[in-house]
Amino acid sequence: MKKTQVAVLGATGIIGQRFVQLLEDHPWFEIQGLYASERSEGKRLGEVNKVKDHIFMPETMDRKVVQIDIAKIAKSCRIAFSGLPSEIAKDYESQLAEAGVAVFSNAASHRMRHDVPLLIPEVNPGHLELVKRQPTFAKGGFIVTNANCSTTGLAPPLKAMQDAFGLQQVVVSTYQAVSGAGYPGVPSLDILGNVVPYIKGEEEKMEAEILKMLGTLKAGKVADAKFEMLASCARVPVLNGHLESVVVRCVKEPSVEDVIKAMRRFRAEPQELELPTAPKEAIIIRDELDRPQPQWDVNAGEPARARGMAVTVGRIRKKDKYVKFFLLSHNTLRGGAGGSMLNAELAYAKGILK
Ligand SMILES: NC(=O)c1ccc[n+]([C@@H]2O[C@H](COP(=O)([O-])OP(=O)(O)OC[C@H]3O[C@@H](n4cnc5c(N)ncnc54)[C@H](OP(=O)(O)O)[C@@H]3O)[C@@H](O)[C@H]2O)c1
Known part of the structure; x- marks a missing residue:
């Protein structure tokens, strides 16, 4: 061929x-x-x-x-x-x-x-x-x-939850790697041993883009999804991999087990079509209390050419009506x-x- x-x-x-x-x-x-x-x-x-x-x-x-x-x-x-x-x-x-x-x-x-x-x-x-x-x-x-790159990691877990329970409100706080700023990016003296709680335009992009992606295509136009979305973004001294803390309020209140089930069974077209760069599992759930971490999970994804293409989710838990979890995705591979x-x-x- x-x-x-x-x-x-x-x-x-x-x-x-x-x-x-x-x-x-x-x-x-x-x-x-x-x-x-x-x-x-x-x-x-x-x-x-x-x-x-x-x-x-x-x-x-x-x-x-x-x-x-x-x-x-x-x-x-x-x-x-x-x-x-x-x-x-x-x-x-x-x-x-x-x-x-x-x-x-x-x-x-x-x-x-x-x-x-x-x-x-x-x-x-x-x-x-x-x-x-x-x-x-x-x-x-x-x-x-x-x-x-930060919206991309967030979208698959939210899509799994949107399909299963509907979304009412999403609050996300990011811990973003320096490679997200391109090369040479943030000066080393500004980021080593430090956290910078501002990334120009990032919060606005996250808030607008997620609503377009999770919106519905009707008569050739995308109608934005209707949930409330709030983002706060920070740059941290990590090489690759954006970590995100996510708090979600759903329309139909799920249990932690319901959320895990919805994310575990999440399968979509790239997996069905067996696209060459598609990870077998788009969302990987870790049960350990201290995962995901950039050093361990940034290259998640099988087979070999899909390394860095899976989103890793961990610490799924609940407080009152809110579901909370962390996710990690590779910003220059999955997010780029x-x-x-x-x-x-x-x-x-x-x-x-x-
Ligand atoms: N880094 C991430 O995690 C990430 C994730 C998602 C999306 N993005 C987006 O992807 C794009 C690239 O990001 P990056 O991180 O790879 O940036 P980068 O490392 O700064 O690379 C920029 C590239 O653009 C070229 N370029 C700059 N000005 C040019 C011009 N006037 N004409 C032709 N080429 C020019 C540069 O070539 P020269 O070397 O010749 O200047 C270089 O090859 C950006 O739009 C960024 O927002 C980045």
Whole structure:
């Protein structure tokens, strides 16, 4: 089978290089080119390597990065995976879609557009249909986005609870890893031995994005979910993995056992379709009193290519009418490049990338 040719945009950044990691042995997709700014033109990937917990193949490290060239990408690629900063991504992604390329983006710029799916295949696979409403779809071009890294971890457990009990109120407090800020990110003198209780725009993104993703698609439009959502976000001195403390009030009050059962039986389209990067279990529940922890659980997910793609939930408990739990997810895999990869795999499996 001839593999689909893909471009990686932002290949010198953390998300771009997570894309490269996931594409090295992808069964359907193959890297055509690595793209970044003019600053990186001609550099070998090995010279600008930021992902240090994956052993890349020597031939991958020898590949050269070139400046983004829309015409060249449009001529040779069906897909562009975008790990560009939002302010840069907006125009490039629009131009690529206009030129007939399917863009799977990590950037925030197009997430809240009415005709752009904000997609997590386990949570709202039906929203992929929105691409057909994009003016460029007739030419084969469209944009699919994935959510902010902290919203992504939260969505699967909430979806399991929404389906089983309905949601009335969600209060989330995050402990977010430094890799979430890109490279070089937060200066070490500001974060070592410290916690920073502010991440620009993060709380607003979490509060808006979760309602869109858990909303209902009706007549080609997403009607936002109706529960109350409050987020507080902090940066902590952890390398990878966002930990979140979640308090939920449901419409139909569940017991702790009901919540565990709902999350354990949570299965969705990526698992049924056996998408290559889908974890066998999207939500893993830990019974130990001190889990999940970034060092232990950040790479949760089976099989090997789905490492870092499962969300780990622990300490599920109740106080009065409120259910409380912690969750952990890998911000640059599940919450970043892995999420986009799964979105592209869903589109491919559904014949949207022909
Ligand atoms: N890190 C996370 O956990 C995470 C999770 C989800 C989503 N995201 C989103 O994913 C995107 C990338 O994040 P990141 O953490 O990978 O950032 P990053 O490490 O700062 O990488 C940014 C990349 O964008 C390229 N770039 C910057 N300006 C450019 C320009 N003018 N033209 C072309 N390329 C340009 C950079 O290339 P040069 O080296 O050539 O400048 C680099 O390759 C952001 O939108 C971010 O919000 C990040």
